[in-house]
Amino acid sequence: xxxxxxxxxxxxxxxxxxxxxxxxxxxxxxxxxxxxxxxxxxxxxxxxxxxxxxxxxxxxxxxxxxxxxxxxxxxxxxxxxxxxxxxxxxxxxxxxxxxxxxxxxxxxxxxxxxxxxxxxxxxxxxxxxxxxxxxxxxxxxxxx
Numbered sequence: 001x002x003x004x005x006x007x008x009x010x011x012x013x014x015x016x017x018x019x020x021x022x023x024x025x026x027x028x029x030x031x032x033x034x035x036x037x038x039x040x041x042x043x044x045x046x047x048x049x050x051x052x053x054x055x056x057x058x059x060x061x062x063x064x065x066x067x068x069x070x071x072x073x074x075x076x077x078x079x080x081x082x083x084x085x086x087x088x089x090x091x092x093x094x095x096x097x098x099x100x101x102x103x104x105x106x107x108x109x110x111x112x113x114x115x116x117x118x119x120x121x122x123x124x125x126x127x128x129x130x131x132x133x134x135x136x137x138x139x140x141x142x143x144x
Contacts, residue, residue: 001025001026001027002026002027002062002063003026003027003028003029003061003062004021004026004027004028004029004061004062004063004064004065005029005030005031005059005061005063005064005065005098005100006018006021006028006029006030006031006044006064006065006067007030007031007032007064007065007066007067007068007090007094008031008032008066008067008068008069009028009030009031009032009044009047009067010030010032010034010035010047011032011067011068013067013106014030014032014065014067014068015043017065017067018030018043018044019043021065022043022044022045023043027045028043028044028045029044029045029046029047029048029059029061030044030046030047030048031047031048031049031050031068032047032049032050032068033049033050033068034049035047035049057093057094057097057098058097058098059098059099060098060099060100061098061099061100062100062101062102063100063101063102063103063104064094064098064100064102064103064104065104065106066091066094066103066104066105066106067106068086068090068094069086069087069090069106069121069122069125070082070083070086070087070118070121071108071118072118073110073116073118073119075118076116076117076118076121077116077117080117083117083118083121084117084120084121084124086121087118087121087122087124087125088121088124088125088128090125091105091125091128091129092125092128092132095128095129095132095133103129103133105125105126105129107122107123107125107126108122110122111123111126
């Protein structure tokens with residue numbers, strides 16, 4: 001059975017990704033900073049509360065679905081360094097410390113406009129992933 005790590009597992013998209021993976025027979029490990037009550041119906045085999053920027057990570061997974069990020073565009077305008085730290089360094093940390101053959105990253109449709117620190121941080125994370133893996137599978141989701 002393939003073992004998948006989902007970061008940001010208790011967020012809206014993460015919780016749905018976990019559910020679909022479980023429905024398709026995968027073993028799912030979820031990591032997130034906290035459990036969000038609105039989306040906490042988690043369909044996973046194991047869950048760990050982890051701040052990927054503040055915790056030593058370890059593990060080996062068949063694939064990583066990296067969804068952990070700060071996502072509010074308006075908040076990024078007031079606290080850009082928080083967004084840069086979480087979204088850029090978080091992606092780099094997961095890449096450096098987790099052994100995997102496959103890395104899936106959810107970016108943002110805001111990246112096309114580059115009008116906020118949030119968008120800039122997601123594009124920078126894409127570039128780090130592309131550089132480290134020499135390839136990139138990324139989706140830029142509409143409606144961010």
